[in-house]
Amino acid sequence: EAGVTQFPSHSVIEKGQTVTLRCDPISGHDNLYWYRRVMGKEIKFLLxxxxxxxxxxxxMPNNRFLAERTGGTYSTLKVQPAELEDSGVYFCASSRGSVAEYFGPGTRLTVT
Amino acid sequence: QKEVEQDPGPLSVPEGAIVSLNCTYSNSAFQYFMWYRQYSRKGPELLMYTYSSGNKEDGRFTAQVDKSSKYISLFIRDSQPSDSATYLCAMSDAFASGTYKYIFGTGTRLKVLA
Known part of the structure; x- marks a missing residue:
């Protein structure tokens, strides 16, 4: 069974630009979570x-963040426009039940 | 004050030692308690979860929840160098809030020395 995949693995963008992160959950998992870890802080729930x-x-920190999950399959998280404080590692997790069982490897976002 | 407190470590132990990892929390409504292991540059991997109080054992791992003290523990027996990772606790007040939003600790870095 393929795990949770995330794309890209690393993204470097300038302040003010737009970035879209993608998560493909494990097939059949209805529950999909987005989390974020800012450097030095704990992993925090997004949605x-x-x-x-x-x-x-x-x-979700503010209205610069927009998450979608088309047809209940993959999900995207768009940040527009990106700010310096948005830098961090964005994790996606999926599960059949309520416990966030399977995490993806994360997308490392750097905003310069 | 953070809702979940976890000593960041690092915690260094010799191979074969019993490791005790702990988290304290302030929200008495937490009902679900999870432990994750995270290797460098990887996503967290769920090790164990418990609902409400009590103990749960899975191989070399034992999770304990003491709701009266708002304290949870993960014990690792016969620790191995491959157990070297960051261990994260997480918890949720699913029934109170109606959602499955998990609050994480900052993680404890564990090093098991061969």
Whole structure:
């Protein structure tokens, strides 16, 4: 069974640019989570999808972040425009049940 | 004050030692407790999760939850160099909040010396 995949693995962009991160969950997993780790801090929840619906987006920092999950399959997280404080590692996780079981390797975003 | 506190380490132990990793928390509504292992440049890997109080054992790993003290532990028996990683605790008040938002500790770096 293929794991959770994320693309790109690393992205370097300038402040003000737009970046789109992609997550492909394990096939059949209805639950998809986005988390972020800013350097030196703990991993923080961003949002939770159940199929294509946003179950909880209370962790999204502001309206520069937009997450979508088309058809309940892959998900994208767009940051527009990017700010310096958006730098960090963005993780996606998926599961059949409520526990975030399988994490992807993360996308390391650097905003300069 | 953070909702979940975890000593960042690093914690260095000799091979074969019993390792104790701990987290404290402040939210008494937390019901789900997870432990993840994360190797460098990889995503977290779920090791164990428990619901409410009690112990859970899986091979060399034992998770304990003491809700009265708001304290959780992960014990690793017969530690191996391959156990060297960062260990993250995470917890959720799913029933209280109606969502599955997990609050993570900062992680403890463990080094098992051969």
């Amino acid at each position: 939770h999808f159940v199929k294509e619906s946003k179950q909880d987006e209370s962790g």
